[in-house]
Amino acid sequence: MNKFTVGIIVSNHFGVLNRVAGLYAKRGYNIDSLAVGETENPEYSRMTIVSTGDDYTKNQVIEQLKKLHDVKMVVLLDENKSVSIEHMLIKLRLDKKSKTEISEFINSYSGNVMDFGENFIIAEISGSSEKLERFITEAKEIGILEICRSGLISLSQGSC
Secondary structure (H helix, E strand, O other): OEEEEEEEEEEOOOOHHHHHHHHHHHHOOOEEEEEEEEOOOOOEEEEEEEEEEOHHHHHHHHHHHHHOOOEEEEEEEOOOOEEEEEEEEEEEEOOOOOHHHHHHHHHHOOOEEEEEOOOEEEEEEEEOHHHHHHHHHHHOOOOEEEEEEOOOEEEEOOOO
8 A cells, every 4th residue: 555646626616625535535545645725826726645545545535526516627746756845833942941942843844833932832844744743753752742734735846
């Protein structure tokens, strides 16, 4: 079983996300990550869905998505021919290390401090899912209070 990423352009109106998610649920496909946002044209939204499955599942997902009325385009995104990124907000505990030490740790991952208080610091980290996982692993030593991840967003390289 391998992870695969599907890029979808859909009509930007209510019910579309429900229909796409319903297709996955009805067929028993799992969604590992889902990100949706308006495109440069407000009539359309771009969905990036990461799933896990074999080649048969991957092909079925693509073929079934193409059949949905509101789906305008479906592309299997090759990780070697696309640019992908994920965003994360993470709230860390401040009782074990100083704000300076934690800020330096965040900076080492090209992150930004978004907020801090007496007992916590909130950071924003962007990058590959692997980079975020490495950050989380190291941050466990500091103490993680909360995590919020965006899901992968991805675009094909080159012209359309």
